[in-house]
Amino acid sequence: MPKFVGLMTFPQDTSSAEPAGDGIERYFAWQEELRASGKLVAAAGLDPESRVVRAGAITDGPYTEASEIVAGYLVVEAADLDEAAKLFETHPIAVDGVGMFVVSEIALDLDTPREEHLSRFGLS
Numbered sequence: 345m346p347k348f349v350g351l352m353t354f355p356q357d358t359s360s361a362e363p364a365g366d367g368i369e370r371y372f373a374w375q376e377e378l379r380a381s382g383k384l385v386a387a388a389g390l391d392p393e394s395r396v397v398r399a400g401a402i403t404d405g406p407y408t409e410a411s412e413i414v415a416g417y418l419v420v421e422a423a424d425l426d427e428a429a430k431l432f433e434t435h436p437i438a439v440d441g442v443g444m445f446v447v448s449e450i451a452l453d454l455d456t457p458r459e460e461h462l463s464r465f466g467l468s
Contacts, residue, residue: 345421347385348428350445352437353412370436378420383431389416415443425449 378384392413418435422428429447437443452461462468 347450348420350418350432350447351414352416354415354443367436383420385419387418
């Protein structure tokens, strides 16, 4: 079954983005429900301290030109992108409107043959 990553993002000014008082408990319940269904593959929160690496320069992050910061990610299994988006739509962060998810299919991974990597980018 295809895998999809949901990047959890929040506005850089998170002082106004407070989840409802029981938000963390609702998150744990949401996560446990997905785990029990076999759809949750991975989940991780990211430390706010980061570095931006580009063209030989390393600067403090998270993203100096972005209006949102990536706070974590979750990987789910779903039949297609629409099903994956519907799973993330029920996450308390999305329900409460304090953050959002950018959802994409994981098209290539460490086990993908080199030829497939090249052909995906028209380099074969």
